[in-house]
Amino acid sequence: MSTELPSTLRTFESIGYGPELQQRVGSNLAISEPFRLLNRADAEYLDSCIVDLEKFAIRNDSNPRRAVVRGAAYRSTDIRRLFSDERLTQLLSRTVGYEVVPSTLPHQMAHINIMDADKPGSEDVDTGNWHIDQNPVVLVLNIAGMDGGTGGAFQFFDGTRDESMELLSRHGKLPDSRCVDIPLPEPGYGVVIHGAFVMHRASPMAPGPRRVSLVSAFEPSDPSRPDMNPNRFVADGYGDDQNGVAERQTRAFEYARHKAWRMMGMLDKFVSADLWEASPDELVAHLARCMQDGLQCASALQMGEVEPRAALVQYLNDTSVGSEPKS
Ligand SMILES: O=C(O)CCC(=O)C(=O)O
Ligand SMILES: [Fe+2]
Incomplete structure (x- = not known):
């Protein structure tokens, strides 16, 4: 290479x-x-x-x-x-x-x-x-x-x-x-x-x-950047042959793992952060940010579909891309 x-x-x-x-x-x-x-x-x-x-x-x-x-x-x-x-x-x-x-x-x-x-x-x-x-x-x-x-x-x-x-x-x-x-x-x-x-x-x-x-x-x-990935790896319009079906079946687990990876990264930042003097409300806000991906994933999976365009548009419009979470 x-x-x-x-x-x-x-x-x-x-x-x-x-x-x-x-x-x-x-x-x-x-x-x-x-x-x-x-x-x-x-x-x-x-x-x-x-x-x-x-x-x-x-x-x-x-x-x-x-x-x-x-x-x-x-x-x-x-x-x-x-x-x-x-x-x-x-x-x-x-x-x-x-x-x-x-x-x-x-x-x-x-x-x-x-x-x-x-x-x-x-x-x-x-x-x-x-x-x-x-x-x-x-x-x-x-x-x-x-x-x-x-x-x-x-x-x-x-x-x-x-x-x-x-x-x-x-x-x-x-x-x-x-x-x-x-x-x-x-x-x-x-x-x-x-x-x-x-x-x-x-x-x-x-x-x-x-x-x-x-x-x-x-x-x-850096998992604190907003996630834009909607996991739409089977594009609309592809048929229901065995390859298409297999891909649809596996995408929920892939998506959940991807979100778990992001949460792990966020939690890792949290446990190494210097937050000794943070108020309970501030700690709640931090933890909520760590769990955001998991909650979003859970609701997408419960709804039975990962909504592709919404995630992309949210990423493109998100003004906080690239910024660190504020404590
Ligand atoms: O094959 C190409 O030139 C472009 C491929 C591409 O953009 C894609 O697969 O997303
Ligand atoms: Fe492309």
């Missing part, structure tokens, strides 16, 4: 955000320059592992060429090892400017987007929709076919999330002049993105070689 530190391609400010976002997130990086993380041989080895994982892919009838393997860190020890590697978390922490850890929902430590673009047909292949990610820090790796030669580069909108959403809802598309391709020149290259704040997608491609991206999510190691 290379430990080359990627430089910044776009800051939050350069894509139109005010300085408060940088303050809230604790970083000014919107998206990094492409950089080499793995050598070609390692990327090709991962591709051979991915071929074996295709049987776990979830497919969407509306785009049969597109397959997504979720939970790839559960399904491949090589992928799990790669994204658990401390050198990688250190590299990403230095890149974004605050300490990150691999997603504490192991299901979100890795997913794979596979595009079989070689099927006959003269039209461009629709590779993926415009979206923002539900995880704060995302690494997108080129495993195959992302060099942009036939299209299929990683692409982002040069503007804010809100502007992109408004344009998409008004026109159903984004102006070409504002869409920036980032070709990842060879397998093994990657890009780091604050995916919740930058609208992005895989750009359309002409029929050509298979395209594979391996995507991994990271989050701030």
